[in-house]
Amino acid sequence: MRAGFVVSKAVGNAVVRNRVKRRLRHLMRDRLAPLPAGSLVVVRALPGAGEADHDELVRDLDAALRRLLGGTTP
Template sequence: MLAKANRVVRADDFRTTVRKGRRVSTRHAVVYLHARSFGEPTRFGFIVAKTVGNAVTRNLMRRRLRSVGRDILDQHSTGTDIVIRALPGSDEVSWATLHDEISQGIDRGVSKR
């Protein structure tokens, strides 16, 4: 589980990240990055719509995405909000593939700043 300080919780923060942040598309997810103050912790948020699957599948995807976020958190210690939107079909890929795609997407988004 991600610590509370590392989670995007408020709807306004989600909205700001998705609307004003940098968007990077991967095959199975869309990653939005929005820079905040440098001293603040990196925060993750997850969007898993009904198009991904039923409630059990969506919760499984959310847990998988949280695990990816926890692994990536050590690499990105800057004050960035990262929202990951799972796309339909993302529930069928392996965890390693999903992890690599999202990690590379975040690296591409951070390097473009």
């Protein structure tokens, strides 16, 4: 399983974009196991991700993965 991250300039300057990527990468580590073998996932950070706190990122990422895996939508 592999994950890629897209964080555009709309999220913030280079420091903010890199921080968002690091935070998302850290959160995805624990969430890769339920994905089917050989999966490729691309996570796109929306502009608000630069100001989002940890709990918001967790909630949004988990909701997106639930939708991806066919679970219930929040």
